[in-house]
Amino acid sequence: MSIGIIGAGALGSNIARAFAKAGIPAVISNSRGPESLAGLVKELGPTVRAGTTEEAAKADIVVVAIRWVDVKRVLGGLPAWNGRIVVDATNPVEWIAPDSPDAKDPTNPLAAYGIKAVDLGGRHSSSLVREIVRDAHLVKALNHLDARALVEPEAAGGRRALFYSGDDAGAKTTVRSLLEKAGFAAVDLGALDVGGPLASLPFGPLSGAGFVKI
Numbered sequence: 001m002s003i004g005i006i007g008a009g010a011l012g013s014n015i016a017r018a019f020a021k022a023g024i025p026a027v028i029s030n031s032r033g034p035e036s037l038a039g040l041v042k043e044l045g046p047t048v049r050a051g052t053t054e055e056a057a058k059a060d061i062v063v064v065a066i067r068w069v070d071v072k073r074v075l076g077g078l079p080a081w082n083g084r085i086v087v088d089a090t091n092p093v094e095w096i097a098p099d100s101p102d103a104k105d106p107t108n109p110l111a112a113y114g115i116k117a118v119d120l121g122g123r124h125s126s127s128l129v130r131e132i133v134r135d136a137h138l139v140k141a142l143n144h145l146d147a148r149a150l151v152e153p154e155a156a157g158g159r160r161a162l163f164y165s166g167d168d169a170g171a172k173t174t175v176r177s178l179l180e181k182a183g184f185a186a187v188d189l190g191a192l193d194v195g196g197p198l199a200s201l202p203f204g205p206l207s208g209a210g211f212v213k214i
C-alpha cells in the first residue's frame with residue numbers, strides 16, 4: 001500500500017519520522033514544493049521521499065496533516081479519491097498572532113498555546129472533512145497527541161495508544177495495521193461520528209490523553 005502525507009510541518013514531519021523509523025515508505029508534500037523538503041528527506045533516509053501534493057494525494061492511503069484553515073481549499077482541489085483511504089489528522093483550531101486581540105481574549109482557554117477553537121456551528125470537524133472527500137474512505141487518526149509524541153511509539157515500557165475512528169471497516173483495518181506497523185497500539189473508537197469528536201482537539205475528552213499499552 002502506498003502512503004502519501006500532505007503537510008510537512010510539526011505533525012506531517014513527525015508522522016514521516018515515525019514511518020521512516022519503522023521502514024514504512026511514504027511520499028510527503030508541503031505547499032512550497034519537494035525541493036523545500038530536501039533537508040527533511042535527507043534526515044529521514046531512503047524510505048520517505050518528497051513529492052508534490054498531487055503525487056502524495058495519489059497514494060492508497062493519504063494522511064492529511066495541514067492546518068484546518070487550509071483543509072477545504074487543498075482537499076477540494078484534488079482529483080477523485082475513488083474509494084481510497086484518507087486519514088484526517090487535522091484538528092479544528094486556528095493559530096493566533098501573539099500581538100492580536102485574540103491572544104488576550106480572556107474567554108479563550110487556549111490563548112496561552114497560541115491557538116483558538118474554530119466555530120464549526122455545532123458540527124464536528126470530521127463530519128465536515130467527510131463532506132469534502134465524499135468518495136474516500138475517511139479515517140480519523142494521528143490527531144489527538146502533541147506531534148512530538150509520535151516520534152517515540154514506545155513509552156513507559158509499552159506502546160503509545162493512538163485512537164482511530166471511521167465508518168468503513170476495511171479502511172479502519174488497514175489504518176490499524178499501519179499504526180501497528182509504526183509501533184503504536186491502535187485503539188478503535190468506533191464510527192466517525194463517535195470517535196471523531198471524542199479524540200479531536202481542542203475539547204474532545206480524549207484529546208491530548210496519552211495512554212500506553214503495557
Ligand SMILES: NC(=O)c1ccc[n+]([C@@H]2O[C@H](COP(=O)([O-])OP(=O)(O)OC[C@H]3O[C@@H](n4cnc5c(N)ncnc54)[C@H](OP(=O)(O)O)[C@@H]3O)[C@@H](O)[C@H]2O)c1
Pocket residue numbers: 006007008009010011012029030031032033053065066067068070074089090091092093142143144145146147148
Ligand atoms: N502540531 C501538533 O502537535 C499537532 C498535533 C495533532 C494534530 N495537529 C493538526 O495537524 C495539522 C497541521 O498542524 P501542524 O502543527 O503540523 O501545522 P504546521 O506546522 O503549520 O504545518 C502545516 C503544513 O501544511 C502544509 N501545507 C499547506 N498547504 C499545503 C498544500 N497545499 N499542500 C501540501 N501541504 C500544505 C504546510 O506547508 P508549507 O510549510 O510549505 O506552507 C506545512 O508543511 C493541523 O490541523 C493541526 O491541528 C497538529
